Amino acid sequence: MARTILVVDDEASILKSLEGILSDEGFEVICAENGAEALEVVEEVIPDLVLLDIWMSGMDGIETLVKIKETYPNLQVVMMSGHGTIETAVRATKFGAYDFIEKPLSLEKLLLSVNNALDHYRLEEEISLLKEKEKKYHITGHSEAILQLREQFRIVAPTNAWVLISGENGTGKELVAHTIHRLSRRSHKPMVEVNCAAIPEELIESELFGHEKGAFTGATTMRKGKFDLAHEGTIFLDEIGDMSLKAQSKTLRILQEQKFERVGGTRTIKIDVRVIAATNKDLEAEIEKGAFRDDLYFRLNVIPIRVPPLRERADDFSELVNEFIGEFSLSTNIEPKELSEEALSVLQKYEWPGNVRELKNLVERLMIMIRDKVIQAKDIPSPYNRSAEVKGGFETAFAFDSFREARSEFEKIFIESKLREFNGNISQTADAIGIERSNLHKKIKAYGLDGFKPL
DSSP states (O other), rough: OOOOEEESOOOOOOHHHHHHHHHHHOOEEEESHHHHHHHHHHHHHHEEEEESSSSOSSSSSHHHHHHHHHHHSEEEEEEESSSSHHHHHHHHHTTTEEEESSSOOOHHHHHHHHHHHHHHHHHHHHHHHHHHHOOSSSSOSSSSSHHHHHHHHHHHTTSSOOOEEEOTTTHHHHHHHHHHHHHTTTTTTTTEEEETTTTEEEEEEHHHEEOOOTTTTTTOOOOOOOOHHHTSSSEEEEEEEGGGGHHHHEEEEEEHHEEEEEOOOEEEOOOOOOEEESSOOOHHHHHTTSSSSSHHHHHHHTTTEEOOOOOOOGHHHHHHHHHHHHHHHHHHHHOEEEOOOHHHHHTTSOTTTTHHHHHHHHHHHHHHOOOSSOOOGGGTTTTOHHHHHHHHHHHHHHHHHSSSHHHHHHHHHHHHHHHHHHHTTTHHHHHHHOOOHHHHHHHHHTTTTTOOOOO
């Protein structure tokens, strides 16, 4: 795929000349007439290199260079000037310019500087990605469920096979996707994330494929799409189950053909990407409802990986809690605490509908709110602590003088607790406590629990 060069100069003849020369060399060229326009292009496109004139009206080249480097420190900038002095060159280098070339431009020197700068940019990218790898993209735990998940990584990651990750909210599907990419042969290239649920339907083409300048109102510059940016790397389609049918159709086409045209463009761009998708929905059920395309499902579901919910990972609680305590302590300077065995036992009995994310939030809450160094079972709040709920129910019931009122209060708390345990499922709750479903419905209504929502 062609590298993108932004040329910035207030002389139209130079822009036209450089655009022709660099296009002939196989580069994709974008032109800007001043510093303000250049900053807009950089924000939209993130080019691979900027050729920047120093002497321009308005915002000059040095000021433009400084602003570019503030936001994109690794972006290589080659300065150009027809009034070059050693002092000017030193100043440009001090502010982060890769090179300085004088006008009139020598074709040989220009191309040498451009290619050297691009090679340097590629090395900077690789170093940045290596540093990214050092982040904690790993799955914590040694439960049987996690050991099986790691074995799947070992087998799948080195291949180019597409992966469909399923799991409840908060289980760590994004972490799994990053781990697969990190262990793959594409790890030296970027992993580009697409939140399918967050892209408006009318913008899906522009977001995924990019657009050319003037493609629609407001398209003042060319913009690369997500697939463009993920070339030779991995594209992560998160929450694919929330993508509209129209967007699914367009996505399927590019996945099948591995090529596309930018919105408003005519040039076909070929790509090489590995696809990892994730969903918290049952896509087969969505297909039955007509909400998801079966052909897209079969295209994505080459290697299915299920991320286990936290309730299936009881053996990992201690390790997860200790990791969250360490991370929070390091980031906030709060002294580390520990959970007693009884406190851990209390947490293991909870259903954790929000999974690992919910556990992490609770640990942070306890780290802030509990003053003692050791967090005890009594410190675990409701609804995570069942015994605290029951105790609270008894205390409330004992406040009544009559047996009928006390029994009624306890029954209300008991039913609410069981509803929460079975995530609001009436039939399962009725079976568990041994009463008829219709009778439970009446009690729920009588106690004002018909608006109950599981946590």
